[in-house]
Amino acid sequence: MTEGExxxxxxxxxxxxxxxxxxxxxxxxxxxxxxxVHEKAGxxxxxxxxxxxxxxxxxxxxxxxxxxxxxxMFDLSHMGEIRLRGPQAAEALDYALVGNLSGLKVGRARYTxxxxxxxxxxxxxxxxxxxxxxxxxxxxxxxxxxVAPALAERASGFDVEVTDESADYAxxxxxxxxxxxxxxxxxxxDLDGIRYFAGYEHTVAxxxxxxxxxxxxxxxxxxxxxxxxxxxxxxxxALMSQGAEHxxxxxxxxxxxxxxxxxxxxxxxxxxxAELTPFDAGLGRxxxxxxxDFVGRxxxxxxxxxxxxxxxxGLLARGRRPLRKGQEVLRDGxxxxxxxxxxxxxxxxxxxxxxxxxxxxxxxxxxxxxxVRGRNEDVDVVELPFYKRRS
Amino acid sequence: xxxxxxxxxxxxxxxxSVQDGVTTVGIxxxxxxxxxxxxxxxxxxxxxxxxAGEPCGEVESTKSVSDIYSPVSGEVFEVNEALEGEPExxxxxxxxxxxxxxxRTSEEPSDLLSxxxxxxxxxxxx
Numbered sequence: 001m002t003e004g005e006x007x008x009x010x011x012x013x014x015x016x017x018x019x020x021x022x023x024x025x026x027x028x029x030x031x032x033x034x035x036x037v038h039e040k041a042g043x044x045x046x047x048x049x050x051x052x053x054x055x056x057x058x059x060x061x062x063x064x065x066x067x068x069x070x071x072x073m074f075d076l077s078h079m080g081e082i083r084l085r086g087p088q089a090a091e092a093l094d095y096a097l098v099g100n101l102s103g104l105k106v107g108r109a110r111y112t113x114x115x116x117x118x119x120x121x122x123x124x125x126x127x128x129x130x131x132x133x134x135x136x137x138x139x140x141x142x143x144x145x146x147v148a149p150a151l152a153e154r155a156s157g158f159d160v161e162v163t164d165e166s167a168d169y170a171x172x173x174x175x176x177x178x179x180x181x182x183x184x185x186x187x188x189x190d191l192d193g194i195r196y197f198a199g200y201e202h203t204v205a206x207x208x209x210x211x212x213x214x215x216x217x218x219x220x221x222x223x224x225x226x227x228x229x230x231x232x233x234x235x236x237x238a239l240m241s242q243g244a245e246h247x248x249x250x251x252x253x254x255x256x257x258x259x260x261x262x263x264x265x266x267x268x269x270x271x272x273x274a275e276l277t278p279f280d281a282g283l284g285r286x287x288x289x290x291x292x293d294f295v296g297r298x299x300x301x302x303x304x305x306x307x308x309x310x311x312x313x314g315l316l317a318r319g320r321r322p323l324r325k326g327q328e329v330l331r332d333g334x335x336x337x338x339x340x341x342x343x344x345x346x347x348x349x350x351x352x353x354x355x356x357x358x359x360x361x362x363x364x365x366x367x368x369x370x371x372v373r374g375r376n377e378d379v380d381v382v383e384l385p386f387y388k389r390r391s
Numbered sequence: 392x393x394x395x396x397x398x399x400x401x402x403x404x405x406x407x408s409v410q411d412g413v414t415t416v417g418i419x420x421x422x423x424x425x426x427x428x429x430x431x432x433x434x435x436x437x438x439x440x441x442x443a444g445e446p447c448g449e450v451e452s453t454k455s456v457s458d459i460y461s462p463v464s465g466e467v468f469e470v471n472e473a474l475e476g477e478p479e480x481x482x483x484x485x486x487x488x489x490x491x492x493x494x495r496t497s498e499e500p501s502d503l504l505s506x507x508x509x510x511x512x513x514x515x516x517x
Contacts, residue, residue: 061428344430
């Protein structure tokens with residue numbers, strides 16, 4: 001077998017972790033406050049977006065299934081947290097981002113994006129409104145070094161203070177149908193009163209946190225922002241002890257990626273890049289024109305009027321050979337698109353993929369296949385998402 | 392991680408067992424653990440010729456694709472067909488039910504590592 005440089009056997013064409021460049025790190029990866037907890041739990045740690053993160057603890061398939069059927073806990077401390085505080089915080093975000101953040105109610109969260117002047121996506125974000133004059137912007141780890149300075153620059157004409165607080169925070173996600181059972185005994189919050197995409201100041205395991213009902217797995221769940229980060233091991237251990245009887249397991253980035261793919265959620269670096277507008281990605285709904293000027297507005301107005309140049313489709317393989325990012329999609333033998341994310345689906349038991357195809361392509365006729373290293377594997381075009389939880 | 396002493400090993404993480412001119416090939420426990428959950432295996436076809444040091448199949452896990460290199464030259468006369476439906480057997484029993492293919496060989500495979508040498512190699516990589 002061939003060997004990757006990190007001791008994990010990897011093929012020349014396939015990165016071990018999707019979504020980030022595989023180039024050698026310029027410096028030692030950063031570690032989260034939970035590193036020792038992960039090592040004690042036997043995690044396989046890999047570099048991801050400049051951080052040393054758990055890839056999996058034991059079987060990533062078992063971790064995936066635990067999140068679908070019980071609960072899983074993730075360390076997401078690599079993600080970026082940027083605070084905006086001041087009388088014009090709302091106006092600054094309306095100008096800096098594509099969404100209407102001034103319309104966001106206090107205690108609520110919203111999925112949005114930041115683009116460049118050309119409308120290209122710089123990152124997808126969750127923004128929490130913590131107060132009338134206070135927001136927390138959560139960015140992908142790999143993009144935080146771009147997003148934080150961009151926000152500071154775009155906010156410079158407004159009466160608002162922008163601070164990158166990423167290093168102060170640890171972020172723990174607990175996801176899955178049993179999340180409420182695990183968390184309820186350890187928090188002062190009335191969890192039934194916290195709606196999806198809401199976040200408030202609460203305590204968990206006696207520590208003050210921002211407790212949000214959000215996630216990236218397609219399941220119900222919570223994200224717990226812990227500050228200072230040094231308190232994270234205490235919160236993690238308390239949740240893990242409480243959760244054992246509910247089937248809670250620690251889960252790594254490998255399970256996180258297959259969970260979000262089944263849920264049809266885009267990943268920056270794969271479905272979203274600076275070369276694509278939100279409209280290209282089929283997520284034009286996050287762009288709000290019923291507000292004043294904002295960065296990228298002119299180009300995005302054009303993009304909104306274009307016939308959509310491409311669209312994201314779901315593929316389900318008939319065989320067992322996994323589909324991977326970068327592979328070509330064919331209809332009746334002719335190339336019609338490219339896979340952006342692909343993996344074996346633990347829930348469906350077969351490989352799945354998301355792929356971009358031309359917007360006017362008729363996907364209802366013809367035989368679809370994927371070129372997997374020179375051999376065509378038969379696939380069916382299916383509705384996204386691949387998985388939807390029963391509510 | 393286990394490394395049975397009665398087997399020979401390659402630096403590409405295959406194990407080899409030779410008995411009566413028949414060489415059985417699999418991947419090591421170290422390789423299986425490094426890859427994660429194995430979800431797909433492609434072994435050479437029965438009747439095909441494999442060449443020592445050349446790729447002859449693939450192992451895919453959730454996050455990786457790896458070539459299998461044949462440790463020996465010869466004709467493949469048996470493959471582990473059960474792996475097609477249950478590739479995870481390689482994770483659970485890499486030296487037993489997780490074997491990959493058998494080759495009829497005229498010569499003993501050369502340059503195999505002993506269990507001790509292979510263990511040293513993996514410790515250097517771990």
